[in-house]
Amino acid sequence: MVSIGSFWTGERSVTKKIFPEYQEHIGGLPAAADGRHRFFINIGTLTGSPLHHHDYAELSYFVEGTGTESINGVTHRIRPGTASFLLPHHMHMLESDPGQTMRKYRCMFDLQLLFGDREDAEFSRLVYAIGTSAPSFVEFDEAGAERMRTTLELLREEYAMPDGPGKRHMIRIKLSEAMLLFIRAGNGGAPSCDAAGEPGGTIRMSPLLQYVHLHYSEKITLEELAHRFHYSVPHISRSFKEHTGKRFHEYVRQLRMDSAVTMLLHTNMSVTDIAAAAGFDSFRTFARAFREQHGRTASEFRSAMRDRKESGK
Numbered sequence: 475m476v477s478i479g480s481f482w483t484g485e486r487s488v489t490k491k492i493f494p495e496y497q498e499h500i501g502g503l504p505a506a507a508d509g510r511h512r513f514f515i516n517i518g519t520l521t522g523s524p525l526h527h528h529d530y531a532e533l534s535y536f537v538e539g540t541g542t543e544s545i546n547g548v549t550h551r552i553r554p555g556t557a558s559f560l561l562p563h564h565m566h567m568l569e570s571d572p573g574q575t576m577r578k579y580r581c582m583f584d585l586q587l588l589f590g591d592r593e594d595a596e597f598s599r600l601v602y603a604i605g606t607s608a609p610s611f612v613e614f615d616e617a618g619a620e621r622m623r624t625t626l627e628l629l630r631e632e633y634a635m636p637d638g639p640g641k642r643h644m645i646r647i648k649l650s651e652a653m654l655l656f657i658r659a660g661n662g663g664a665p666s667c668d669a670a671g672e673p674g675g676t677i678r679m680s681p682l683l684q685y686v687h688l689h690y691s692e693k694i695t696l697e698e699l700a701h702r703f704h705y706s707v708p709h710i711s712r713s714f715k716e717h718t719g720k721r722f723h724e725y726v727r728q729l730r731m732d733s734a735v736t737m738l739l740h741t742n743m744s745v746t747d748i749a750a751a752a753g754f755d756s757f758r759t760f761a762r763a764f765r766e767q768h769g770r771t772a773s774e775f776r777s778a779m780r781d782r783k784e785s786g787k
Contacts (some may be wrong), residue, residue, distance in 0.1 A: 511587035539576035547735035612659035692755035
């Protein structure tokens with residue numbers, strides 16, 4: 475764990491039940507007294523990172539070394555020019571190839587810092603599509619890699635400078651540029667639309683989506699969102715479908731399923747405990763949803779994946 479220093483901080487982090495196998499590895503940016511959104515960037519080396527998750531977003535850009543990264547149970551290769559992005563509580567782990575040391579830019583931040591006070595509906599839709607309808611990692615070509623590295627280096631230099639006029643806004647601008655480079659390299663994620671097609675008119679979806687990503691493992695309903703964010707249930711329901719392409723319950727179920735798959739692959743927790751930790755209201759609900767999506771039981775899925783790993787296939 476790197477030494478963090480001081481950060482902009484927004485809402486207080488949420489306490490969740492974390493199981494012992496990965497409790498020691500959960501990361502968090504400390505709160506600061508000014509009440510602003512958190513941000514941190516550095517460049518460092520590592521050989522691996524055990525399974526963990528955290529309550530902030532993380533953008534990584536690899537400049538040296540090779541290895542593998544697993545995000546919500548999906549594994550991909552890492553090489554110089556690979557970038558990955560994690561929304562809050564996406565479960566992930568890193569492992570370098572034998573004899574390799576990876577070097578990367580690591581940028582951690584509260585999503586509301588990225589969106590600012592006036593939400594861009596297209597931008598937030600593209601960001602929140604990452605990990606669902608858009609990939610969590612991209613491979614830059616030579617020109618794209620150079621631009622991404624330059625952008626992140628300028629962002630790191632700005633962060634290291636003493637506080638001055640417009641520093642927070644400059645960081646937001648460079649961070650937005652880095653995220654848009656990531657999104658474009660991943661073929662754009664969700665489709666864009668003009669202002670007339672913005673979901674729900676004036677509804678701001680990014681705070682709702684951030685809340686859902688932070689609380690999906692808890693009991694969460696449209697009625698709760700309506701009360702918390704002061705919109706009607708039909709308005710939120712309609713906006714959710716237009717913004718994400720999924721109904722509210724489908725979106726939450728997919729977040730829970732992704733979390734469950736990661737725990738099945740990377741922990742020895744029982745299937746019953748995994749169902750509860752992922753937020754399913756009953757084991758029966760989890761079992762039915764898992765079989766519908768994967769065509770087998772969770773236990774059969776775990777055994778098959780372990781057999782495949784042991785056989786090297």
